[in-house]
Amino acid sequence: MERRDFLKISALSGAAAALDACGNPEHQLIRFIPEEDLTPGIATWKPSVCTLCPAGCGMLVRVMQGDAEVVRKGQLGLLKMGLAKKLEGNPAHPVNEGKLCPRGQAGLQVTYHPDRIRTPLVRSGPRGSGQFKEVTWDEATKQLAGQLSALASGKQQDRLAMVVPPLRGVKKSLLGAFAAALKAPAPVEFAFLDGGVVAAADAASFGPAEPPTADLGHSNYVLSFGADFLGTWNSPVAQSLAYGRMRAGRPGKRGKLVHFEPRISLTAGNADEWIPCRPGTEGALALSLCHVILRDKLAPAADAGHAGTLIEGWAQGLPDFDPEKAEQQTGVPAATIVRIAHEAATHQPAVALAGDSATAHTSGLFNALAVNALNALLGSAGKPGGILFTPAWTPSLGKTAEKSQAGGTLPALVKRIQSGPDAVKALLLFGANPVFAAPAAMQVREALEKVPFIASFGSFIDETSILADVILPDHSPLESWLDDAPVSGTARTVAKVAAPAMEPVHNTRGTPDVLLDVAHQLGGEAATALPWKSYDEALKAAFAPLQHEKGSVSATDPDEFWSKVREQGGWWSAEEKSLPVGGGKGSGVAATAAAPAFDGGADAYAFHLLPFATQMQYDGSLAHLPWMQEAPDPLSTVMWGSWVELNPATAKKLGIEQGNLVEVASQHGSVRAPALLAPGIAPDVVAMPVGQGHESFTRYASERGANPIAILAPMTVTGTDALAWAATRVKVARVGEGKIILFGARLHEMPEDVKHR
Amino acid sequence: MVIDLDRCTGCEACVVACHAENxxxxxxxxxxxxxRAMHWIRVERYYEGEFPNVKTKFMPVPCQQCGAAPCEPVCPTFASYHTIEGLNGQVYNRCIGTRYCANACPYNTRFFNFxxxxxxxxxxxxxxxxxxxxxxxxxxxxxFCVQRIKAGEVxxxxxxxxxKDGEIQPACVQSCPTQAMVFGDLSDPESEASRLARSNRATRLLDELGTFPKVTYLQRGSWHDNENA
Amino acid sequence: MTTKTPEQINEDLLRPLEGTSPRYLAALTFFVLVVLAGAAAFLHQVYAGLGVTGLNRPVFWGFYITDFVFWIGLSHAGTLISAILRLSNATWRRPVTRCAEVITVFALSIGAMFPVVHLGRPWLAFWLFPYPSERGIWPNIRSPLLWDFFAINTYLLGSVTFLVLPILPDMALVRDRTTGWKKKLYHVLSLGWTGTPRQWSRLEMAMRIMAVAVIPVAVSVHSIVSWDFAMAPVPGWHSTIFAPYFVCGAIFSGIAALIIAMALLRKFLHLEDYLLRIHFENLGKLLLVMSLLWFYFVFAERLTTWYGNGSSEMAVFWPTQSGSYAPLFWAMVVCNFVIPFPILAIKKLRTIAGTVVASIGVVIGMWLERFLIIVPSLSHKYLPYSYGSYRPSFTEIIITVATFAGLAMLYMLFSKIIPIISVWELKAGEVTETATAPALARPEQVRAD
Structure with missing residues (x-):
């Protein structure tokens, strides 16, 4: 007998024997009939959409056949099914051109997460106890529909609230249509990191109400004010691609990156010059650069157009912002300001970006407007090498959807709930986690506890969904129909859509489908306003008008168009065309707005607290993925935890050593985390990563590290509703020994042997 | 492989891509x-100077696939060996865990399953x-994602x-958002990797040890080089 | 010594074989228990994985390889010294050689265990052996670990032969003096020794050949062990000085171990009349020479490193001189030089107690030296981002302790079965060299103790 034959026989009989003989009931699995016709060992690549951050990158999912232990119709069994194995960028996609950031790649673990909610749940213990019992989908949807119809019959639809993460595309339209059809207030959008301030500033200065697309690939000089555009800000992959081209993509030409921020972020770490400035004074710094450019006649004031005239004193050459005064205010030497202004003005195209902490001070809007003015003065608004604005796709789902308006803010919702008993009778949660991501002082948890009925559509039990009465788990993104319409990262109109890359692993249902189902159960107006049987029908309807636009897909009939769009992972316009700039609607901003205000007196609270989104856990919504916990933070190299970043000189003064447990206290509470001494932070600033410190968020993230958001003051950015999350002052003290897990040895300089690199 | 340190931002997309692929x-x-964390490719971060004049440098370090690899001769069971294509192979089945190769590796790019x-x-x-x-x-x-190399060759x-040049990409190279990594056949002088490896910015890590690393690092440029040019 | 008749010698030296005291049994039980604890720790490690040790990246070698080098080094006590003494015809060697050779065999066996103990997959250790296997692949002869395999096996076989050959006449002696099952046992162990002139001359010849052959083998063993390190491009390891440095250290620790063993035997087996002060003194002088040599090597090695001032080398150098490993380094210098040097150099202090104190220092110091060669280098290897540190786990400590108990246990068992001092050689000395002073001592000293 040939060895190969023997192996074949033994494999056949062995497998059967193994299945039969194992005493462990776990192995007595039924084999379900394969649902898919996949060739074993051959990978197929299916387009998909990354939903983990607002960038909206296009993905390809590597799908291969595998055996999955699944529950089907209440029975555990082995199913040969197509399984997503790896996520890569979609090379055809205009935003990310085949690239994907670490977070996007880790999206795979969302699908296979061991603590994903596998089936609908109904609360069985007291609220917040985390005790749930499994129910069928029928029971769960019936409960939800029952609550909604009770509201409708009592004419109390205004007592329904919906909380969603910032949404775009058809999904936003659908949720809006759902709310409108129920005659309920529009969904409240909430995320810790939202580009609202930048969008508002852009609307005021230039017209388009969206974050800019930085065309770094053609820039010669990049000024970044707090924006961690290589890490987490806006559209990091698109910006990283462009940055690579700026640095080394043009033979003989290498752009310069200057970063202003009190701490070295990933972007600051890559800057040719990192210039620490006092927290919140980025706008003053930008205007001081403008002052020098105007004073030294490097560009005429009129060049800035509307964006310039917004700033008080622009026509007079910004007398309040001469470099000496700016040095006083920002801590940046006057000579440096003059030098940078000259360099930027003489190395066009130059571009300036403001974001993250720079726009999260009370002066945030002013800072963003000032940077916009600088951009305008440098002639970079709407020009190659400057900032462009994406002509974003806004799908339409018909008349009902049009009626949906912007929801209120989270603080407004909290106020509404607390305005009286049963002011909000039912609340629907769509994956947002405001209990974690809003300051404790905003009392989101306390408010939610007062709502009689909460339904969550999330995939995990987190701080917010633990309060839910019924959980209707959504598919993971890879199992769902997805769509998106990026507002940054490209100058093309992009409409993305993706069919499920794989069958659902668990007993979950796509939330849009559940909503359609509930609407049909309710009947009446809701059913007629949402006529689609399933979400993909709605998507097809929304995409249909694009068939006649000039873009990446050409087809003669709607069905062909739809299948080609799905094959390609979306539709994008043929040419790059930035929205026109110049339609700014803002009115004058007083120069006095430049001074940031802080919560907590400088005497009692000596340090500025600078929370920052991390490369791996983002705003905390990815802390549950083991890859994201174990991948070291690029700068601190910390794994599996959080830290308090201190300047070594500050630490010495406070008697704090690396790894000591320190307490960071604001007027609104305190958190504890181990100290990390890093040279790249101003002595009067302490920084803490956002993302850890979950009370309840799966086995990997629960009870790990500290959440600095909890102790933030509920201050807002002047002129907007946005949280000024960098405006809290704190005190810091050592409380004992601590433990910090570092991947890299700390504070070592490069050895001589490799230093020249 | 060529890694352009002027492009690399230290974002660690490569690190996660490697976890997913391998x-x-x-x-x-x-x-x-x-x-005992295992990251086949890591991004080393070095600080230079003190506040406020701090320079940060990132350097991704995968196995350098040395031409004269110190890890290979020391393995008593030929678990670590030189493949015909010039990779430092590791045959898991042969490994008995002396960890000698890891000690001999000057780059600390070998990981042990404790x-x-x-x-x-x-x-x-x-x-x-x-x-x-x-x-x-x-x-x-x-x-170097040998499974991808083999698949490409097949x-x-x-x-x-x-x-074709550029047809095969290890997972790290594929994912790199700044396109800092280029993979190609160094024995083909026309490949993109060979071309970049001849750049005047090209250096090799711990080259003085005589390991003949097959990863070439392109030094950081400086804006002033640009100005003077 | 001259007063002893052959009968008395028989009585004194064979006494330990004839009965066991409760004290002996208690001590043996204690050592056996410690050894069992070590074995249990090892089994746990095999079952759970090497993760139970304190090893990590980049310190992949720790206590086990330290123990390995230490025990292999210690094994140089016996066969090498005994061979040199035999060849130089140092008559004072007669009571010393066997207990020295026994140390070699046991220390070598213990040392040879460690490469297996430290393996990730110890159940596959036989893949190191060159045999035609179904895997169709020979071990890699370029690997110093394979050189180790050959060197240690050769040395072990040589040492066992070297130990066993001169035991045969004594086995026959015991055989002739016992009855019953013991007689049968020793009949087998004596391998048919009848003491014919032919047998005596063959034994003489064999011992002479073995003595010559075993010296280069012994030197090669520790050279090769040193090459485990010196062949790897690791800062602090990659040095030409390593082979002689290791051999010197090995002999150094070996002599120290021998002195301690002899002192214990002398006390517990009441061999005061056989192991004399002169033996300790002569060995003490040898130890002094080795201590000076060792210091010279350390100094030469440190000086060259410091003077060369290579950044990677200095990254290992400073932590051992003034950084986190400095306490261990300076403790080593104290143990290996500062304590033994005055004790051994000043004649008044070179007593039995003095040499034992010095030897204990040396054994501790040499263990530290092995540790300091391995761990600081691995934890500071080139790229500072991957610098690390090491703390042994309980498992490693218990296994290390168990090996010391193991040596004691084996030694105790051995001394119960086989006369720990060569009876016939001692008698031969009485006959042929009566009143002839040992080579290294003045005549009056012979009777001083």
Missing amino acids: NIATVGEDQAARA YNPVWDKPLDLQLNPDVSVRSEGIMEKCT QAAAEKRLV
């Missing part, structure tokens, strides 16, 4: 605290069927043609 286990908090890897179900469904899962007691390391052979 079935690298996460070891968990306790083991990570014992310095325990059997664990994937909490159903995380095991993410495993790449093209890459074997390693057991307790053996060394593992970057392979594909080219099936189509009766030579492998």
